[in-house]
Amino acid sequence: MKNVTIITGLAVLLAGWLTLSALRPETSLPTAVVMTDSVKHDPATGLAVDERLTLVVAQCTACHSSKLILQNRFTRDGWKEKIRWMQRTQKLWDLGETEPVVLDYLVKYYGPEQKAFDGRRKPMPAVQWYKL
Template structure:
């Protein structure tokens, strides 16, 4: 009886080990797939409070765009300028968002810069490499 119990525990441990391995494997695959869809927001520092990209316009955007809802709605979006305008008009029409006045083009610049279409002008290809460390090939004598 004691032995059976031990076997069961070992089998369970083995199973959990395999489950954990496959789980971490699939999440690896997923993160490498999304890596090709990176945007500028991935490579800049984030505001710890909202997760929004740190930028000279952060406070403006934070003040105007996180008053009613979580910044997550922005973080999960990737819109072109036209689509951002459309979203803002929709919020103004149906959600009582105020007229953004002179701030609007500044906010739009920020939104498109960091939360624009992830592929940008690169048509689904990865972004150009930023910091390449070249190394010298040693000739093998």
């Protein structure tokens, strides 16, 4: 009658486990992270979507990945200084009348106070990672 002993033993274990899991308070599975910002991110570049996106993509991702933008936060002067630096040393062209538009965009989404999109500071479920 060994089998009966084993089966009874298993049944007792199962019953105990079921009782314990029933008594256990609500298990703390991570709840869905709710994104509070309504900004959409372009799947191809990860950049914030607005009416200036196409212009910024054309001007700013021709030589390098958008990641260089995504991982930086500068003031308007800071971004302007980066543009001047790229113009001096990296053959970036004159942005002409699009420069203020590009700067507005950069400061709005990648200004110093825009910490929300910075992957280094918070896990960002809405960010679409892409290959460099």
